[in-house]
Amino acid sequence: MAQIQFPYLGNSLVMAIVILTHVFLAFIAVGGITIAVVSEYIGYTKKSPYHDLLAKKYMNFISNLMKVGGVFGTAIVVLLIGLFGEFTKTLFNIFFFPLLLEALMFFVLFASSIYYRETWNNTKNKKLHLFSGFIAALAGIIAAFIINTVWSFMLTPGSYFKNPSMTSAVFNPLAFSSFTHLIIPCVINSAFFFFIYSFYKIKTGNLEERPFYKWAGDYTGKITAIFILFQIVSGILFLLTIRAIDNSIFTKIVAGDASIFFYSMITLAAIAAISSIIFLLTRKQAYVVLLLGGLAVYLAFPLGGYTRERARKPYLIQGYMYMDQRLATAQGVKKEVTKENILAKYGCLSCHKFKGQGGTFGPNLTNVRLKLNKNQIKSILKAPPPGMPPFGGDDKGIEQITETLLNK
Ligand code: HEC
Structure with missing residues (x-):
């Protein structure tokens, strides 16, 4: 609906x-x-x-x-x-x-x-x-x-x-x-x-x-x-x-x-x-x-x-x-995750914009690959900065998200 x-x-x-x-x-x-x-x-x-x-x-x-x-x-x-x-x-x-x-x-x-x-x-x-x-x-x-x-x-x-x-x-x-x-x-x-x-x-x-x-x-x-x-x-x-x-x-x-x-x-x-x-x-x-x-x-x-x-x-x-009624805890998210929807599924877009979609609470992630490397993104997900909730998925999820953020 x-x-x-x-x-x-x-x-x-x-x-x-x-x-x-x-x-x-x-x-x-x-x-x-x-x-x-x-x-x-x-x-x-x-x-x-x-x-x-x-x-x-x-x-x-x-x-x-x-x-x-x-x-x-x-x-x-x-x-x-x-x-x-x-x-x-x-x-x-x-x-x-x-x-x-x-x-x-x-x-x-x-x-x-x-x-x-x-x-x-x-x-x-x-x-x-x-x-x-x-x-x-x-x-x-x-x-x-x-x-x-x-x-x-x-x-x-x-x-x-x-x-x-x-x-x-x-x-x-x-x-x-x-x-x-x-x-x-x-x-x-x-x-x-x-x-x-x-x-x-x-x-x-x-x-x-x-x-x-x-x-x-x-x-x-x-x-x-x-x-x-x-x-x-x-x-x-x-x-x-x-x-x-x-x-x-x-x-x-x-x-x-x-x-x-x-x-x-x-x-x-x-x-x-x-x-x-x-x-x-x-x-x-x-x-x-x-x-x-x-x-x-x-x-x-x-x-x-x-x-x-x-x-x-x-x-x-x-x-x-x-605000968009998505749950902050990412339970049950892992199924149906694709490259296109992964940031939405894990709730990242509630706060971040990526390629034109998402919120403005956190920094825009569209060009984050120019600023941060793979390990830096991973460590952010493992130990999020103030204002960002703990990541709800597992290591595989972290890997997939990092890939998405690094790809053009
Ligand atoms: C509740 C809001 C919120 C959610 C949800 C959220 N973040 Fe964040 N995120 C932030 C804020 C706020 C910052 C900036 C903190 C600071 O100023 O240091 C941030 C920073 C970041 C940064 C560093 C960006 C930079 O330019 O330094 C990355 C990467 C990031 N988030 C990725 C993600 C990913 C991936 C997800 C989804 C799994 C996510 N965030 C979910 C609020 C959020």
């Missing part, structure tokens, strides 16, 4: 756009429900009507957002199966039960948030109402945790492929620091969204509404600013964890060909941190400053996601499967 190629944009870019849009909306929804239920709880215990009103407005907005987010979520699954079938099959096999649990969590999230939204005015049973909101938030957070385990597994599969077990895949080396770095922006993205809305309402809303929106702007602004500072700490920890697990990934992030995205993100994060500190110190006078900081975060968000994807290149699953 021929591999589908998405017209115009290419498979990777289509995935990136759809996933980023979904993640952006999903973050606002998960963070928003959490802020809503916590605010309602504060409103209930402290008898503060503003907290309660804010919670209610949040929920109305989020329930629409969740529908749009859900459409994008479905599109992700369709695109994954159609465009990256082998890869999707691998992940769904490894994470079958966690993903099933995730589907259940979506159901709980949707059902309980509908109940939460629809029973707002039934004040007789406030505790039950709060409880349904709490369940919705928890289901969203668990779903985020599960997706995060799959995502972090792709970067740090740990010992899974040597010793496969579902638990080791779920609790892969990066699972927790990656989760913290993912759940904090849920809060930031949604608090900042409401902050922008409040800012707009303060400028344009009618007079009765203004006191509420002034309060709401200050409240969501504080949450935004504090969580931006948390996120910076979690980012540093995340990066240090990556360095401890696999220094080559760390080097790719800070010094590889995608490091420009990383440093742009760092610059935006610095702007966000400074604006957050100014806002927290001066508060209401500094609305515009925080607006700038929050927008910097929204820009940093896709840059961070992109940096993380690039950190894995040329792999889809680090060390195991290449």
Whole structure:
């Protein structure tokens, strides 16, 4: 079956756009429900009507957002199966039960948030109402945790492929620091969204509404600013964890060909941190400053996601499967090897170009015969340089590849 190629944009870019849009909306929804239920709880215990009103407005907005987010979520699954079938099959096999649990969590999230939204005015049973909101938030957070385990597994599969077990895949080396770095922006993205809305309402809303929106702007602004500072700490920890697990990934992030995205993100994060500190110190006078900081975060968000994807290149699953869904381990490759296809069969073309075909991660091998002799090529295959995986074949394979590279 021929591999589908998405017209115009290419498979990777289509995935990136759809996933980023979904993640952006999903973050606002998960963070928003959490802020809503916590605010309602504060409103209930402290008898503060503003907290309660804010919670209610949040929920109305989020329930629409969740529908749009859900459409994008479905599109992700369709695109994954159609465009990256082998890869999707691998992940769904490894994470079958966690993903099933995730589907259940979506159901709980949707059902309980509908109940939460629809029973707002039934004040007789406030505790039950709060409880349904709490369940919705928890289901969203668990779903985020599960997706995060799959995502972090792709970067740090740990010992899974040597010793496969579902638990080791779920609790892969990066699972927790990656989760913290993912759940904090849920809060930031949604608090900042409401902050922008409040800012707009303060400028344009009618007079009765203004006191509420002034309060709401200050409240969501504080949450935004504090969580931006948390996120910076979690980012540093995340990066240090990556360095401890696999220094080559760390080097790719800070010094590889995608490091420009990383440093742009760092610059935006610095702007966000400074604006957050100014806002927290001066508060209401500094609305515009925080607006700038929050927008910097929204820009940093896709840059961070992109940096993380690039950190894995040329792999889809680090060390195991290449971007073109070829397996890095060359098991079962030896049959059907011919002179024409040998470099493809052993996965070399995932990274190297040879006579016009292949990737650009490693040097072009077309004229390598002018640079290296037979023994040098053999010793490279026996002891590959950093960035190149160990050779999966035997001595005969090495001989055949060397011949291919040396022939005109
Ligand atoms: C995961 C990516 C990757 C794969 C797969 C890969 N290589 Fe490499 N290879 C590299 C990188 C990166 C370098 C350059 C390392 C450096 O800068 O020293 C390299 C260097 C080389 C060199 C030295 C080239 C030169 O100009 O000095 C040869 C020869 C080579 N690879 C052959 C192969 C062969 C044959 C295969 C398949 C069996 C293969 N590589 C598979 C990434 C890869």
